[in-house]
């Protein structure tokens with residue numbers, strides 16, 4: 001077997017287990033089993049999301065407070081579907097408000113966001129599935145306090161939208177107490193699988209992205225995957241099988257390298273989906289975010305001549321949103337650049353992607369190429385659904401539960417303990433003892 005290859009018979013050998021896994025996912029989703037609700041999101045009613053988004057679209061700014069699955073999907077959608085430098089565009093060129101994400105607990109960021117917005121003209125969405133995450137709560141408490149000081153409690157509540165679980169956490173009762181708008185994050189949808197729920201759709205739709213088309217694309221992908229039941233016909237089965245086969249051959253990293261700035265945040269979203277879903281019980285490949293062509297000038301040396309411990313995916317877009325023809329110029333000093341004159345900047349980018357894939361293959365490392373015809377709502381919705389299927393199926397093959405995150409919960413509990421939350425003192429003690437070791 002040449003370097004970089006896996007035994008395709010072994011990949012084909014995953015077919016029966018993938019068939020079982022696929023049936024299990026779909027059956028569990030229709031039974032409403034915890035964590036599987038993402039499969040049904042394309043069919044859910046989004047009238048409430050659209051109505052709230054329409055209201056938000058008239059404001060000057062939108063601040064979202066959330067972290068992890070309550071933030072990364074939004075940034076991914078905006079990155080892929082909105083023009084770059086969105087906040088700097090004049091209002092006449094934007095179909096919605098400026099957008100700010102308060103995810104990390106960083107006083108400098110939060111203070112700057114507050115300084116950049118006019119509270120009278122801003123909507124704050126606070127998103128937390130659990131309704132208790134310390135980072136989100138701390139950031140929200142800061143904005144809520146400032147809002148009340150500036151607008152008074154009653155008016156402040158008119159500028160807040162809560163997205164949370166129907167039952168869990170403090171946000172739902174908080175929304176009832178202050179009387180603000182509220183959208184439900186379905187109980188059977190986990191954080192990192194929630195981008196096609198109100199979590200991702202609300203800010204997307206408020207900024208002019210069609211939530212309906214995203215869901216149509218996801219539904220279409222779901223339908224097409226459901227129709228194909230061999231490993232070499234079903235691309236989600238194939239990528240899950242390849243990923244696991246390479247992982248079992250010692251390639252414990254998976255590098256996602258799009259050649260499109262608009263997909264940089266897709267890598268962030270994917271990294272959470274893949275890492276948090278599969279990293280369990282001593283198993284799981286580490287997701288690595290890369291961006292072409294930038295990482296050609298940073299990481300390719302390692303990728304080609306470093307250890308054979310990675311599976312690469314190079315991602316391109318066939319019909320990019322913009323084109324520039326590289327201009328000619330007459331200076332003698334630049335004559336050696338004439339090979340570029342008159343060429344398309346997108347061709348250069350395509351050749352870069354091709355060269356990278358070829359260089360990786362030549363070095364004997366495995367590379368998957370994915371071409372997206374065009375970056376629009378339908379295709380992005382399809383890509384989201386596709387990668388969610390791949391991740392869930394890879395979890396099934398690896399025999400881990402892709403829908404829980406005990407490691408994340410552990411970290412949250414230690415933080416609660418250290419910050420003095422009642423009933424978490426044992427956690428505080430444990431973390432202090434571990435730190436002293």
Ligand code: PA5
Nearest residue numbers: 068069070128129130133191192
């Ligand atoms: O996927 C997950 O469940 C997590 O990464 C969460 O998205 C993250 O911890 C934020 O949690 P919450 O939305 O409950 O505030």
